[in-house]
Amino acid sequence: MVPVLPGLFVGGAAAGVGALRAAGVGALLSVDAEAPPPLAGIRALHIPARDEPGADLLSHLDSCAAFLSAARAGGGAALVRCHAGVSRSIALVTAYLMKTNNLTFEEAYAKIKAIKPDAKMNEGFEWQLKLYEGMGCKVDVSSAIYKQYRLQKVTEKYSELQNLPQEVFAVDPTSVCQTLNSEILYRCRKCRIDVPSFVTRAFWPTLKEVDQQPLLTRGLQILLNFVMTVRSNVPLISLSRYSGWSQFC
Template sequence: MIRVDAGVYIGAASDLNDAQDLINAGITHILTVDSEQPAVPDESFRMKYIHALDESKTDLLSHFDDCISFICDASEESKAVLVHCHVGQSRSAAVVTAYLMKCHKMNFVDACAKLQQLKPDVKMNEGFVDQLALPQYKEYRLLKLTEKYPELRNVPKEMFAADPSLSTCSEVAYRCKMCRRTLFNGSSILSHPVGHGPTAFGHKKLSNQQRGYETQCTSYFTEPVQWMEQAFLGVMNGQLLCPKCSSKLGSFNWCGEQCSCGRWVTPAFQMHKNRVDESNTLV
């Protein structure tokens, strides 16, 4: 068991054998990322289990937000968390790397280097490396979902990013301008190549002023967040309303929507920039 950050440890399943050692280290939360759920070492521990095989085809990305929220919950309470898999080299390393990237704003290379320095035997499988290193993976996963669930009657829970209002993590957050409710984190924003501006809107007549003018993106396109789930029930498109004050934030369409820059984004979860505020801390 090795300390990676204040209140964050990485280890193996064998570290659960001695509850007193965990207690002595101040650990109160245990996050297991393994193929089998472990026995609870002591009823006083708060446990979270993620079923995952150490295989390149295993999708850990879908669980990163949930895992990071659990880690941040421990931090929030000034407690400590142990993140472990079977031997502490691949699955737990991927989760801890994701935590360092998201909460410390580190890039993949630097996060890996820090973890490797602290725990030289860390060796993530290639699939996990790809999921951490390629930000486009989220977009690809969402696009595949629209093909697999054309009627979207049952969107998998793991497709939703954790609701940032329910936990605290030190990254940029975006809030409703009307009621200040936290809506999504900066890591949930999905980038897209800038389109061709007004010329991309062939159905509209352009004024002389618009010709040659490159339109900027006036919306954020995000991954779906847990609070959006109710809006998706039985429909392919609709409005996105603030879950607290019901003010209109934007719209969603699983078949895609066109950004103001002219680029078509599929699927689209669009938040108008003039309806949200950026904040460096969550409250």
């Protein structure tokens, strides 16, 4: 258990209740596959996540920051804990430093590494924190960055979306510069459902009309239903896994 800021510690599961009480910890933020048993007199927030690049921490960063700030208010202390104390907990504390100290991802991560040399979050968490920085250290559900992040999570969940036959793919429309209000629609000739261009861009390589077979598999229909609930005219964003993001056109 290592102090990061006054009233903020980071560590692994080895820290027992005695160590927490000795450090004056009154709040525990845990991030692990399973929630730890409750500790008497200690407020707790659990984020269910494995130490895997695809685990979603981004969606929880604001609620974690609010929990830690409330715990530290008035001189209290909080511990951010995962199993080993080197990846998931480090990612949450790095995001907290970015948000509260107005630091970039690189600055916050360097500060953590200087305090805890064995800190090493996985590449997926690094990518998510860079997206968080791109949103101004706020989880903005109306942001193009966040919407396409969620779309990617849907495609990861439904593997059939990643394995459509090659004959349904066409030339990448992002190679042609489009204005923000000029949206290309792709239509399945069999089911006649329009696929907006920002969906096809998130679903690279892109889709084309198919004569011989239905384009919309069960998984793609789920994706489209999700997309149509959040659709709006926003800049098109390409989320290149683990390497930040860039804007098209």
